[in-house]
C-alpha cells in the first residue's frame with residue numbers, strides 16, 4: 189500500500205471526525221505551547237544574563253597580571269603584548285599605564301581631580317570601546333575623558349558645605365554644564381623637590397567622551413592621555429609614571445619600569461576561545477584570570493533550570509497524549525468493522541498499524557506546529573506586556589534589553605520532538621489493538 | 636486447487652479454569668480441482684462456515700493441512716496469509732461486508748490500493764470491473780444507497796478486481812430474493828466459464844447446489860458418506 193493512499197485513508201478518517209480530531213489537536217497544541225513558553229523563560233533569562241555580562245566585555249576578558257620567571261613576577265612589556273596578539277582566538281589586547289599621581293584638571297572656573305591613564309586606543313576600539321561623543325585623539329595633546337568625568341568637574345571657589353547636597357553628591361548647579369568636546373583644560377602635576385612642591389601645567393584638548401559603562405554601578409571618571417604627555421610628566425618628575433617623591437626624599441612604592449604596563453587585558457574572539465587562550469597563557473607561565481569559569485557555573489545552573497522547565501512542560505504534553513490515546517482508541521473501536529473487512533480482503537497487520545500511527549502522528553504534528561506558533565505569539569506578548577505591567581505595578585525600572593521569554597530554534601526542535609515522540613507512543617497501543625481485531629468478530633459487528 | 640487433509644477443528648469455550656472444547660470438524664479431507672464450482676451443503680451448525688473460515692485463514696485448524704495453489708496455508712503467518720488472500724482469494728460474504736463510508740467505486744478499489752497499484756492504473760481497472768457487474772452507473776453510490784442485489788454485485792466486483800483464481804462464498808444468496816439469487820447464480824456460472832475461476836460456495840439451498848459441478852455435504856462435523864471425497 190502506497191504512502192499516498194495511507195495518507196488518503198487517514199485524511200478521510202480525520203474528516204469524518206473533524207471535531208474530535210480538532211479537540212485533540214487543540215489539547216496537544218496547548219501542551220506543546222505550554223512546554224515552549226515555560227522553557228522559553230529559562231532561555232530568555234539565561235540569554236539576558238549572558239548578554240548583560242557580555243555587554244561589559246567581562247566574559248571574553250582575560251586579565252594578565254605578569255609572567256613568572258624564577259618565582260618572580262615580571263611586569264608585562266611590548267614584547268609580551270606582541271606574543272598575546274599572535275595567539276589564536278585573540279581579538280584584542282588592551283593595555284594601559286597608570287599615572288602614579290592624581291593631577292588636577294582645570295577648565296575655566298571648574299576643576300577636577302582624576303585618575304589618569306595611558307591607553308592604546310586602536311586595541312581598545314577593537315575590544316569594543318565606543319565613544320558617547322567626539323572622536324579618538326589624533327594629536328599628542330588631545331585626550332578623551334570618561335563618561336563620568338563631568339561629575340568630578342566642580343566649580344572652584346565654593347566651600348565644601350555648600351558644594352554637596354544631603355547625599356554627599358555635588359549639587360547640579362555647581363557642575364560643568366557645557367559640552368566638553370573641543371574644550372582645552374590644564375593638567376597640573378606636582379613633584380616635591382627639596383621639600384618644595386613644584387607644579388607643572390600641561391594644556392590638553394578634550395576630543396571625546398567614552399560611552400556610559402554597561403553596569404549601573406560602574407563609573408568612569410578617568411582621563412586618557414597620550415604616551416608623549418606621560419613622557420612630559422615623567423621628565424618633569426624625574427620618576428617613572430610621574431610618581432611623587434615623598435617629602436623625605438626616599439622613593440616610595442615599587443620600583444617601576446618605564447616600559448611596563450599596569451593593566452593588560454586580552455579579549456578573546458568568543459566565549460569558546462577564552463579557555464583556549466587561558467591554556468596557552470598558562471603554558472607560557474603567565475598569570476591570568478577570566479570570569480569564564482564563573483560563567484560556566486551560571487551556564488550549568490541555567491541548563492539545569494531549562495531541563496527542569498522542559499520536564500515540567502513535558503507533563504503538559506503527556507496529559508495531552510491521554511487525549512490522543514483516547515481519540516485513537518475511539519477511532520479504532522469505531523472503525524473495527526472496516527478494519528475487519530480490510531483484513532479479510534488481505535490488508536497486512538503492519539499496514540493497519542501504520543495507518544493509525546500515521547493518524548496519531550499527524551495529530552501530534554499539527555498540535556506541535558500550532559503550539560509552536562501560539563508559543564511564539566505568547567512569548568512576544570509576554571516580552572512586551574510583562575515589563576509594562578511590572579513597571580507600572582511596582583514602579584520599578586527594568587534593565588533595558590531584558591527578555592523574559594526567548595524561543596531559540598533548538599527549543600522548538602526539542603518541543604516538537606517531545607510532542608511527536610509522546611503522541612506517536614500514545615498512538616502505538618491503539619494501533620496495535622487495531623491489528624489484533626478478529627476478522628470474524630468484526631464482520632459480525634461484535635467488536 | 637484446494638486440498639484439505641485430515642482437518643480437525645475445535646472451538647475453545649469458557650473462561651480460564653472452566654474451559655471446555657467444542658469439536659466442530661473431524662477428519663475432513665477433500666480435493667477441489669481448478670475451474671470447479673463446488674457447493675458445500677449441510678444443516679445449520681454443521682460446520683460449513685467454520686470450514687470456509689479455516690480455508691480463508693480467519694481461524695486456524697486444530698490439526699490437519701490445507702493446501703491452496705500449491706501452498707500449505709496452515710503454515711503461513713498472519714502477514715503472509717493476508718498477502719496470500721490478497722493474491723489468490725476473492726471473497727463474497729452473505730451480508731456483503733462493504734465499507735459503508737466508501738462509495739461503490741472506492742469499495743472495489745480497496746484491494747488494488749492494498750496491493751499498491753498506482754492510482755492512475757486503478758481508475759481503469761475499477762471502471763472495467765464495474766462494467767462486468769453492470770454497475771457503471773452506480774459507482775458514486777454508497778452501500779446504503781444500493782439495493783441488496785446491487786450491494787452483492789459490488790462485493791463480487793471487489794472479489795474480482797485482482798483476478799483471483801479462487802473465490803470463496805459463504806451463503807452469497809442468503810440475503811437476496813429468489814430472482815436476484817437466480818441472476819447471481821448465472822453470473823457465477825458465467826465467471827467460471829469465461830474466466831476459469833474456481834468457486835467454493837456454502838449453501839443450504841438446493842438451487843445453489845444445482846450449479847455446482849459437485850457437492851460436498853457436511854453432517855455433524857464430518858463429510859457425509861457418499862459425498863465426493865474419492866479423489867483423496
Ligand SMILES: Nc1ncnc2c1ncn2[C@@H]1O[C@H](COP(=O)(O)OP(=O)(O)OP(=O)(O)O)[C@@H](O)[C@H]1O
Nearest residue numbers: 646657659677678679680681682683684685686839
Ligand atoms: N467462534 C465460535 N466459537 C465457538 N463456537 C463456534 C464459533 N463459531 C461457530 N461455532 C460453533 O461451531 C458450530 C458450527 O458453526 P458454523 O458457523 O460452522 O455452522 P454453519 O454450518 O455455518 O451453520 P449455518 O448454516 O447456520 O451458517 C456451531 O455449533 C457453532 O455453535
Ligand SMILES: [Mg+2]
Nearest residue numbers: 683684685805
Ligand atoms: Mg454458516
